Structure formats: structure tokens, C-alpha cells
Amino acid sequence: MTDSHSGRRLTARGAKTRARIVAAAAELMYVKGVAATTIDDVLAASGSSKSQLYHHFDSKEALVRAVVDHVGQNTLDRERESLGHVSTLRGLRRWRDALVQSNALRHGAYGCALGTLASEVSDHDDLARRALSQLFSEWQGLLADVLRRLQDDGVLKPDVSVDQLATGLIGALQGGYMLAQAERDVAPMATSVDMALAHIESLSTSR
């Protein structure tokens, strides 16, 4: 648990405050970065007071962990929504299009919410790193499920490793996000993911 008082009672009012703080912190840390986001920034953005924040979190580190959980759940919920029923190559391409277009709106700025958290936090907080590792693993699982469905339908050759393909796909996505961030242009992200998808398609039975 990331709470300061995991076993404590929590009224609806308190829970709402907590949620407001985490949401504001997540947004700020995504845009400004974790280290550059101060507690006072979070208070101002969430319209709460210091005692409220420290009532719910032991430290800034605990808040960061709550943000990791929050962003992770948001990301996985969205990915479950968009990948859950995909079972065709066309569906996978539509998934790619949605991610590329959404990143294009920001011209690549800020990158992947989960990825930027990971690279800023992994070397500094082992607990947060484990949580992120677990989140990436679940995300990879969602993609592997899609690929397994393709395989079961005979679209993908039976001897390919769907787990490895899923890992490669997330790798290409994350690397693409980073390049897009540096260039302020979605193009390299699209190219990177397209290469992974082209590889997967080259392993389909139709070719």
C-alpha cells in the first residue's frame, strides 16, 4: 500500500480528497516531471492543504507511488478497452492508429505516461520500479493475448512466440515515444511501431 495509514477508516470525503490529490499530482508529474513537481504545486493544482496531503501520504515518495498506481491503472484500463476484443491484424493496426493520433495531438511531447514515470523513477525507488515492472508485464500480457487469438485463428504461424512478439511490440512503442519526445514529432514513433507490426504481419500465414 502507498497510504500512510493503510488500515485506517476513510470517509467518502477523505477518499475524494485523496483522489483529487493523486490526479493532480499525476498530471503535473507527467507534464513537468516527477522531480520538478513540488508538493506545493500539487496542493495548488488540487486545491488542498498541506495537512490534507500529509494526512493521506507519508512522504512525497509515497505520493509518487500512488501516482504510479493511478497512472498504471488508467493506462491498463484504456489498453484493456482497446485491445480486449482485438483478434485481427486490422484491429491491431487500428490500435496503432489510435495511439499515434493521440500522441500527434501533443506533437510527441511528454511521451508515454507510464514510460516517462518508469525512466525517471526506476533507478531511484525500488518499490515503484517493481510496480512499474508489474504494470508493463500486464500490458505485455494484453498484447500477447491478442497475438494468441491471432495464432488460434490460424492467422499467425503456430511456432512463433507470442510473448516475445508482445515484448518487442511494447519495446518499439516505448522507444518510439522517446524518439518522438526528442524530435517533437510523432513520425519516429509511427515508424518504430510500424516496423514491429510489419514484422508480426510477415509472420502471418497469408504471406
Place this chain on the structure above:
Amino acid sequence: MTDSHSGRRLTARGAKTRARIVAAAAELMYVKGVAATTIDDVLAASGSSKSQLYHHFDSKEALVRAVVDHVGQNTLDRERESLGHVSTLRGLRRWRDALVQSNALRHGAYGCALGTLASEVSDHDDLARRALSQLFSEWQGLLADVLRRLQDDGVLKPDVSVDQLATGLIGALQGGYMLAQAERDVAPMATSVDMALAHIESLSTSR
């Protein structure tokens, strides 16, 4: 220029101090992160004084830019060394092996020196971002040169875009670094790069 006094004369003594400061800052920022590295940390690690640092750099931001240049040149020099004469698929695989093994020594920790800088600095300092973008572009050029040599030798099909393949390869590499950082295990990095290489090999004329 990232210097505070670009047009100034610089004695050998001063140049050495400057280099010592940049090298120490680069190492600290790689391990601790840019934001978590304080000026005093750099002074202690480089054995220099505040007036020395501010004699050479206007601000911490200017120091970060110098670090970006330094790390970028180091990375490109190393990559030029290992990619400059590669003109076979086997050579490309050896390049992969070297990167994976070097990252395995740290169990994936800290990631790619250039990549972690990029994700921490891109959204915060536009000048540094442009420099990083340029560095990635040069790196991509080195890989594209290798692929073009393969193409000229008839190993790679003549109709594939070496530029896009090179972008995808760097994307896979960077994404792999990030996943390895989160998992503290090289495996996902190896998998990610291997997928990109497998795709390139699938576009070779021998298949």
C-alpha cells in the same frame, strides 16, 4: 555554445577543469538523474569549487547542455567505432551482442546514457532537446549507412527504406533499454532488438 563565455580565451588549465566538471556531471546525472544531481554533488565529485563551475557555465541548465554534448559525442564515437565498418548481417548481430552484454553488466540499470537524458530533458529545455534530436539523427544515420552497405552488396532487398529500418532499430533499442531498466533485467532489451534484427533479416535476399 554551452559556455558562459563562448568567445573567451581558454588556457590548457581552464580547459582541463571544464572537462573534469563535465565528465563528473555526466556520470552523476547518468546514475542519479539530472534533477537529483546538485551543483555541490558535481563540485565534490570533480574536486573543483563553485567559482570554477560558474566561471565555465552560466547556470545548471548550461551545464546540462554541456553534458548532453559530451555524452552525445561519447556515444557517437563509440557507435562510429563499432558500426563504421560493419557491412554484414553478422556484423550487425555482433553490434547487438556488445550492447546487450554491456547493459547486462548493470542488470539493465540506468538505461541508455543518451536515452535517459532525452526523456528527462526534452520537455524542459528546448535547446537541449534539439541537440538530442540531432544526436539521435546522427546515430540513425550510422545505422542507415550500415543498412545501405548491405543493400548495395545485394544482401538487403533494393526496395526497402534503410532510413525507416534504422529509425525502427533505434526505437527498439531505446524501448528495450527502458523496459530493462524497469525490470532490472536485460532480457526485454535483447528481445526488443532481436525483433528488429529479425525483421531486417526477413527483408534480406537470402530468404
Place this chain on the structure above:
DNA sequence: ACGCGGTTGGACTAACCAGTCCATCTGGTG
């Protein structure tokens, strides 16, 4: 040898920031 520009040491400051504390308030429960 001499002078001047580049170089160095380190004390100092002003701003900032995470975290503490306590007095006050709110709303659910008996």
C-alpha cells in the same frame, strides 16, 4: 621579470522545499 586576463577558494545570500504542528472544523454514530 612583469602585468594582465584567466583561474581559483570559499563564504554568503535569498529562495525554495519537504515535512511538522496545532488549533479548528465536520459529519457520522450512539
Place this chain on the structure above:
DNA sequence: CACCAGATGGACTGGTTAGTCCAACCGCGT
């Protein structure tokens, strides 16, 4: 209604940090 644990406001503190300043020093060019 009375109680009280949980919730809130915000002033305060101690430590840290980027950046300033000035006096002293070194060494290159003449």
C-alpha cells in the same frame, strides 16, 4: 444532541540549493 475520530487550514522550521561576490592566485605573452 453529544461525542469524537477523521478532516482541514495554514503558519512555521530546518535543511538544502542555485547562484553571487570578492579577494587571492597562477601562468602566458611580451
